[in-house]
Amino acid sequence: MYGNDQCKVSNAPVPEPMGVICAAVYLIVMFVFIPIPFLEWIGHEAEFPHEKLLAVLSGLISISTAILLGFADDMLDLRWRHKLLFPTLSSLPLLMVYYVSGNSTTVIVPSIVRHLLQPWILLPITINISFVYYIFMGMVIVFCTNAINILAGVNGLESGQSLVISASVSLFNVVQLVRLESENSTGFWHHIISLYFLLPFTACTAVLFYFNKYPSRVFVGDTFCYWSGMTLAVVSILGHFSKTLMLFFIPQIVNFVYSTPQLFHLVPCPRHRLPKYDPKTDTVSMSVAEFKKSELKTLGKAFLAICRAVGMLHMEEFERTETVTCA
Incomplete structure (x- = not known):
């Protein structure tokens, strides 16, 4: 193999x-x-x-x-x-x-959560969620x-x-x-x-x-x-620290959230993509995917707009072919 x-x-x-x-x-x-x-x-x-x-x-x-x-x-x-x-x-x-x-099966309620909800709900220190x-x-x-x-x-x-x-x-x-x-x-x-x-x-x-x-x-x-x-x-x-483990998985959680539009087909983008390799410089750069704007769903358009606004997405539009290139 x-x-x-x-x-x-x-x-x-x-x-x-x-x-x-x-x-x-x-x-x-x-x-x-x-x-x-x-x-x-x-x-x-x-x-x-x-x-x-x-x-x-x-x-x-x-x-x-x-x-x-x-x-x-x-x-x-x-x-x-x-x-x-x-x-x-x-x-x-x-x-x-x-x-x-x-x-x-008892969990400790974070003190900041108890403090924020105290005016409306009086939460105990621990809760048995069974x-x-x-x-x-x-x-x-x-x-x-x-x-x-x-x-x-x-x-x-x-x-x-x-x-x-x-x-x-x-x-x-x-x-x-x-x-x-x-x-x-x-x-x-x-x-x-x-x-x-x-x-x-x-x-x-x-x-x-x-x-x-x-x-x-x-x-x-x-x-x-x-x-x-x-x-x-x-x-x-x-x-007995399954909740604490999630702190060590923060990069993976961020990556999962960022990948949800691809996983749920909100954006017509391949799920398995590798960085783009340049043999001339022997370096890799961000991968890109091309698709037509008509293929985008409403939630997909909203996701692209938000990510582009905060600088998490590089997007180029070609008016003649109505093609969008995202990376």
Whole structure:
């Protein structure tokens, strides 16, 4: 399996998808590591923390199914509706274990929200949103597994953003562990299990980034995108900081919002576009798409007008052919 790098002068084939190899190494390491956190309870069946073991196994099941989905996408080029359905199914083992373990579905209302709504509504400090929290976690999983895949197409971008996010989340876990101090503190185990999943992932991603950065010697493929997104979603749910994870995904959220007109066909623009390569200067520039103004829908026209006004869109109009070029 190979692909051609359209951001280079040379059109030599590049191995793809190397994300499968990294994911396989990651799973081997995680499977070998399973008994290590529970060595102190071996021989003490009555005190064995079965709920913690279930949490680890459910996370591995969800990650394994995400890797399978990514490999299927590499082979079969799945449609978008499948990319929304399969991650939802992959989340079920994790959410079921979260439910039967009696984990909290209470969220803290931000103080600024309570202050703004205080004249009209008196909100408590915490709210138990019950089943809605499971819907939110399912949406987090679906978003994360697709967010890395949407923001892609440049050498080192997929592996680079995953490396930055995983390293940042690892640092967040370490800071929380230092704050908690005692192993018996509430939440200590949650951040430990998050690091169990994150540290091998960060190491594998760092090696992959070394070969994937410009000029890339390998492509990561969709397998890596789904694997990385699911891993980050799993550690946030097991670590009980799924809302905090969204702060680390701000660039991906902005990219998703910016891409919605393309995803929902409000603008006749291809969804999969690469930067425009100039072989004379060996540089890349913004990609462009041409279409007729008559092809624009009302919401599409409004979106183009807003983005053009704030400088987020470069647009040229050709009156003779009634063609619009957007970048």
